[in-house]
Amino acid sequence: MQQEAEAFIHQCYTELGKSSQIEKRIAEVKDSIKHAGMYDHTFEELEYGAKTAWRNSNRCIGRLFWDSLQVQDCRGLKTEEEIRDALFYHIEYATNKGKVRSTISVFNPELEIKIWNHQLIRYAGYENEEGIIGDPASVEFTTKCRELGWEGERTSFDVLPLVIQIGNRPPKWFSIPKDIIVEVPLRHPEYDWFADFNLKWYAVPIISDMRLEIGGVNYKAAPFNGWYMETEIGARNLADEFRYNMLPAVAEAMGLNTRRSTSLWKDRALIELNQAVIHSYKEDKVSIVDHHSAAKQFQLFQNKEIQCGREATGDWTWLIPPVSPATTEVFHQSFNNRMDSPNYFYQEKAYKDWKPE
Ligand code: ARG
Numbered sequence: 264m265q266q267e268a269e270a271f272i273h274q275c276y277t278e279l280g281k282s283s284q285i286e287k288r289i290a291e292v293k294d295s296i297k298h299a300g301m302y303d304h305t306f307e308e309l310e311y312g313a314k315t316a317w318r319n320s321n322r323c324i325g326r327l328f329w330d331s332l333q334v335q336d337c338r339g340l341k342t343e344e345e346i347r348d349a350l351f352y353h354i355e356y357a358t359n360k361g362k363v364r365s366t367i368s369v370f371n372p373e374l375e376i377k378i379w380n381h382q383l384i385r386y387a388g389y390e391n392e393e394g395i396i397g398d399p400a401s402v403e404f405t406t407k408c409r410e411l412g413w414e415g416e417r418t419s420f421d422v423l424p425l426v427i428q429i430g431n432r433p434p435k436w437f438s439i440p441k442d443i444i445v446e447v448p449l450r451h452p453e454y455d456w457f458a459d460f461n462l463k464w465y466a467v468p469i470i471s472d473m474r475l476e477i478g479g480v481n482y483k484a485a486p487f488n489g490w491y492m493e494t495e496i497g498a499r500n501l502a503d504e505f506r507y508n509m510l511p512a513v514a515e516a517m518g519l520n521t522r523r524s525t526s527l528w529k530d531r532a533l534i535e536l537n538q539a540v541i542h543s544y545k546e547d548k549v550s551i552v553d554h555h556s557a558a559k560q561f562q563l564f565q566n567k568e569i570q571c572g573r574e575a576t577g578d579w580t581w582l583i584p585p586v587s588p589a590t591t592e593v594f595h596q597s598f599n600n601r602m603d604s605p606n607y608f609y610q611e612k613a614y615k616d617w618k619p620e
Pocket residue numbers: 325468470488489490491492495496500
């Protein structure tokens with residue numbers, strides 16, 4: 264921890280123009296690690312760390328806005344109920360009635376707080392004889408929720424409860440109040456029949472199962488959000504065969520020949536699905552970015568980084584959008600996929616070793 268902490272303090276105070284304080288702060292941190300095996304970040308360090316972790320997220324195309332991340336310091340919270348309320352607050356604050364604010368809530372790294380959800384807001388998936396109702400990606404977690412006593416309504420879009428566990432205590436689940444969740448019913452600017460699919464999606468993707476690592480400290484509960492790029496919903500969540508698999512139905516309704524791949528029915532259905540997502544979010548005044556704008560913004564981010572004497576790292580396989588990738592500039596570039604620190608990491612599923620009584 265010592266080494267990572269020192270490197271972080273150096274980087275943080277240098278970038279913030281406070282080099283003169285480095286020596287004193289490092290002495291303090293060293294002392295704390297020696298006596299407590301741990302050190303606490305000041306709010307300024309935490310804020311810088313969370314923002315920089317975003318800046319270093321190689322797979323994210325939205326990094327132009329890294330410096331505007333809103334950091335909520337939730338390190339003082341101790342009970343499941345306090346944590347629940349902070350998560351409710353995060354949802355409301357980040358949603359901001361549709362004008363989405365990129366936000367992270369950082370919880371105490373020493374309390375072993377585990378948020379079981381992959382995203383704070385996500386739809387349940389139920390497996391039965393006929394197939395799957397809802398989001399197939401949620402089947403495993405939905406089963407856990409049901410084992411804990413939660414019951415969904417079994418619609419295609421049941422919002423899952425928050426599940427919070429502290430240490431080895433039994434996990435607690437909490438339904439999210441409907442009035443703090445914004446959802447967008449999907450319709451198409453030209454095809455009236457599109458609304459009859461009764462598709463919708465939620466406004467804000469809040470990733471809640473990643474670990475934030477800053478200067479040797481692991482924040483395992485640190486949910487964060489940005490706003491959606493339309494392809495995430497229109498080309499993946501609703502389109503993937505192993506998700507909502509809507510392309511065949513959309514293509515049929517468009518009157519395309521789905522027997523021949525040469526009709527490009529998948530491609531044409533994909534475009535209309537994405538068009539519907541953009542149209543609906545825009546009309547409802549919920550933040551969304553299209554993949555062309557996002558790619559342009561990423562270009563700006565890269566330029567800014569160079570001006571600051573850094574070079575943006577990146578994971579090309581994730582940065583290119585899944586729709587018309589070659590029409591964006593990112594497609595024609597290559598990136599160094601080195602993982603700089605601070606950063607966000609995948610971690611084991613919080614419910615991996617949990618068994619119902
Ligand atoms: N792709 C994920 C989803 O569709 C969300 C990942 C984060 N996305 C973002 N725009 N910050 O739910």
